[in-house]
Amino acid sequence: MTAPVRPAVFAAVANLGVLVWLLVRGDDVFYGYLGGPIALTAGVYACHRIARAAGLSRPAQRFWRRLEYAGVLLLITACVAVVRANNDAGMSLWTAVPLMSGVLMLMVAFLGLPGPSRTGSAWVRATLDGLTVAVAAGLVFWYGVLDLAPRDTSLTARIVAAVVGVGGVLLLVVIGKSAAQPDSAVAPAALRVLTLGPITCVAGTFLQIAGSVDARMAVSVLCLPLTGGALALGAHLQQRALDRPGGAAPASGRSLFNLLPLLAVTAMAALVISVSAHDLTHRQRIIIVGAVLIAGFVATRQLLSLRENTVALRGIRAQQAELERLALSDNLTGLPNRVRFTVALTERLDAGEPAAALIIDIDDFKMINDTLGPAAGDQLLYAVSQRLRNQCSPGEMPARLGGDEFAVLLPAVDGAADRVLQAFAEPFTIAEQQLLLHASAGVALAEDCETADEVLRNADIAMYAAKESGKASWVRFEPRMRQDMAAHARLAGELRNGIAGGELRLLYQPIFDLVTGRIHGCEALVRWQHPVRGFVSPGEFIPCAERSGLIVPLGSWVLREACEQLARWRIERGAAAVEAVNVNVAVRQLREPGFVDEVAAVLSDTGLTPYDLIIEVTESSVVDGWQVTETLQALHDMGVRLALDDFGTGQSSLSLLRAFPVNSLKLDKSFVDGIADGADRGRLAVAAAVALLAEHLQLKAVAEGIEHQEQLERLRDMGYRYGQGFLMARPLPAADCGALMADAPVHVA
Structure with a gap:
């Protein structure tokens, strides 16, 4: 079992143990509450590991560190619940304070994710969406959920339940909007799994106040283990996205959480109808029903607009993806072009990862192109690109810089240049002719360079040095070569x-x-x-x-x-x-x-x-x-x-x-x-x-x-x-x- 999978398995076992305890439990609830600390410990450990994983962007590392802090706060909540298991099974300040702090830290983590730049009106719309959901959720909790609470429920428990419940709903909105971003710094699958935390928070708050004894017990022992499992599984999905070639899969751009403001309006409409059923005249009820119908019509109209916008946005994103592909790839060979190569090299430099650039120039290609014709020359370039693609190992990226000049982004130099140049060892069959090509190559390390352009310039200098030394060879860049070139x-x-x-x-x-x-x-x-x-x-x-x-x-x-x-x-x-x-x-x-x-x-x-x-x-x-x-x-x-x-x-x-x-x-x-x-x-x-x-x-x-x-x-x-x-x-x-x-x-x- 690999290390990234182990925390998720431990969290799953802890949740399974809690479920088994619920089925066969006795009077001692201490063992039921033990699943929370175990699952959350696994979740905190998983977040700690992924926050320091190589290849993860800095915004994503910051996000997982904050989730780690939130997990620690929830772990404190779980430990307090274990200590107070046989004294107080309900909501108290001892459990509420770290719980609300954990929910707040979760919200800070998701709000800190980078997204597209917003205009002033966009920020106003986002604020209005949050206020709509918060007010609606608060009224529903206060008028509906708390109204169902037993009469001996303390005012503190009611307030804590409302705050935690509303916070969970708001967290769902924040997570949903983050998961819908097309260029999210965090794997979209991990974001969706993490919604399990606020969902259990909302459901748990409801059942703690208004549920039966069995329901209150189930949510008391299951809420925190489920959250710990969500943290561990989310970290595992993030690691899988890192290991997947090409990085994380893009988000679909469509999220059901965008409907939460409309659901809030619908819930308020239902609440108004429920309230209006008491102590109002017939004419007043008709006016209220009419107002609710108007709100429903507006909500339906907004749903249709949302659907149209989603379809249009999907088309725009497809066009954007195609334009990016055309802008970052070579039309003839399909390899990444100079721009994509430079971006990838820059990313490695910024991340402090070891890298080297190998620039390859086909010797005497012009003579072949002039002799066989441009069409045969293009076939030859395509064949060379396929050979280079097959010759490269995972972590190496071949590219065509232009003309008969290719490049390979290498994680290290040792042995790689000779192996890549083996692509020219066998003859090429072009226009029913066998052509044995030779290539000159130059290698430059990124460790002594500040920019990708400087690395490419050094590799280019080394390549010309290889040509001057007799061609069909490769040369590693040395600082004196730049001096020779300047001279x-x-x-x-x-x-x-x-x-x-x-x-x-x-x-x-x-x-x-x-x-x-x-x-x-x-x-x-x-x-x-x-x-x-x-x-x-x-x-x-x-x-x-x-x-x-x-x-x-x-x-x-x-x-x-x-x-x-x-x-x-x-x-x-x-x-x-x-x-x-x-x-x-x-x-x-x-x-x-x-x-x-x-x-x-x-x-x-x-x-x-x-x-x-x-x-x-x-x-x-x-x-x-x-x-x-x-x-x-x-x-x-x-x-x-x-x-x-x-x-x-x-x-x-x-x-x-x-x-x-x-x-x-x-x-x-x-x-x-x-x-x-x-x-x-x-x-x-x-x-x-x-x-x-x-x-x-x-x-x-x-x-x-x-x-x-x-x-x-x-x-x-x-x-x-x-x-x-x-x-x-x-x-x-x-x-x-x-x-x-x-x-x-x-x-x-």
């Missing part, structure tokens, strides 16, 4: 100003004919001379430009500047000028829809032909998607020559040559290093294979990074006709490179 943002801002302010310049590294020693071409290389930082390495600002999107304006500037310089060399050097200039182009530029037109415009403005321009791209750029493929094909059709840079480092180099309109291959420097002495047979084999491949495909082979004479000779023997490197010339300013064109050939023998 990157500052560098991006300074780079933007540098492009606009003319801080960039081009150097040109000559490409030589390894047979004749003459300069054959040159590669444009961008450099940045910062006014404060000084020289900034391309290895630092080029990745920054690619991440920030500044590579597009930077690349445009390099393209135009290089073409203009070639045009100037043609004027200055004539036939001695190089036949073409090499310009590196990033994949982000190739994705731009107007890039081909931009190249055509630059060539036209500078008076060059397409043959005068060689665009260098990396192998990873070529396989980026159909957009890049179409752009490269359009450039080739225009007559612009294309070169594969860093050739040999990619994973699909040979297959690219069959589909890619390439004109030259540039052997990566990593294969040139160490081939001079022939010790690295692997590099030798790759370098020789690339030269042979270029020869058979009638492509130009260029070796990069030549730094020693032995390397040059070995490459030339392999069949490389062209090369560049520090051995022949470092990157030079435009004037020095132009002068080199008219000089004698470099020594390559």
Whole structure:
């Protein structure tokens, strides 16, 4: 038996014991009254436990604490009743004072529940409802119930009975209105069970005054045990609502307790008719009956209005629930969206519960979306969402933040990130194709953050760190990452100003004919001379430009500047000028829809032909998607020559040559290093294979990074006709490179 159920069982056993005693009781009533302390002790203990339960909102915790205090007061009442069992079985001040205090504390607990904000008129209506019920109940008790009391009943007992009885009726009104709230802080089922307390209070007061001896005895011993059982069972239902996924079920919004003011009017009408039956003339009775009929008509009209309002309110709440669902969920996947995720994370932060945010971004999703089409991309996102939903454990919440970015709210990090990312371990079947996806993820703990937005921002920073470290992995956020991100943002801002302010310049590294020693071409290389930082390495600002999107304006500037310089060399050097200039182009530029037109415009403005321009791209750029493929094909059709840079480092180099309109291959420097002495047979084999491949495909082979004479000779023997490197010339300013064109050939023998 679990701990939350045990108090309710003990209270039920206590009530059952009292019922058995009533059936077989003797003259000693002491044992009959023992059920009250036992049941109320169980109820107080249950309220104490649920008031400190994890996950319960603060208003609900305050409510159950007040019920605990009320239960203590009623427990005192029960203990006094046990002590005085054989002396006084009726109502007395000794039992009435803690009893009325307990009823008052119950009313304070229910009045303290949060509800919708009320206008002034709403408060007036609520006050009038309470006064209507209180006056009607008071008159009914005073004129009806107390009139039936034995003549030897003391005035104190009569007053206590009226106060406790009216208080119980008012408590029913308060509980009913609280249970009808659609967003009650307490489980609606628990609120309904708790009505057993005031109901037994009202019935007990009536029977204590006007009932028979057996009825008075039954209510004396059963009233408090039933209240204790209601407290224990209500706490149990609240715990079940906490354990239920999604929290407590919403209230229906309709409560019979709303009819209490109308029932009060009806009761008063009946009372007036009863009174008017004595000592009144015939005409007076007719007037009173007419007034009662009018009151009845008004009450009936109010009942119909109440029914119409209930139907309309149900429709409004259904629409509100649907709007909330649409506002808090993603239409494509059905997962919670960013707003719902942020709200859930905020709730955990406010409750002081451990939490972590895992942000997942699908690697190279754009390429898949561009290749298979948006419809297949949507199917893939839906399939990913279902995998994440199935991979998550209880207490974890997956969400789609937007695009191909997902998130999971975790109670802890240990082992969870690896387990969640197992959703990408198996291939996805989309458009009759098997796709093996990889994802980069970042994790941030909530313990060091003040807001949910800060947690998400940290997880996002960690996710980008995972992408930069090679993708298909996850990284845990560290404070230094925020500093790196801030430095990157500052560098991006300074780079933007540098492009606009003319801080960039081009150097040109000559490409030589390894047979004749003459300069054959040159590669444009961008450099940045910062006014404060000084020289900034391309290895630092080029990745920054690619991440920030500044590579597009930077690349445009390099393209135009290089073409203009070639045009100037043609004027200055004539036939001695190089036949073409090499310009590196990033994949982000190739994705731009107007890039081909931009190249055509630059060539036209500078008076060059397409043959005068060689665009260098990396192998990873070529396989980026159909957009890049179409752009490269359009450039080739225009007559612009294309070169594969860093050739040999990619994973699909040979297959690219069959589909890619390439004109030259540039052997990566990593294969040139160490081939001079022939010790690295692997590099030798790759370098020789690339030269042979270029020869058979009638492509130009260029070796990069030549730094020693032995390397040059070995490459030339392999069949490389062209090369560049520090051995022949470092990157030079435009004037020095132009002068080199008219000089004698470099020594390559």
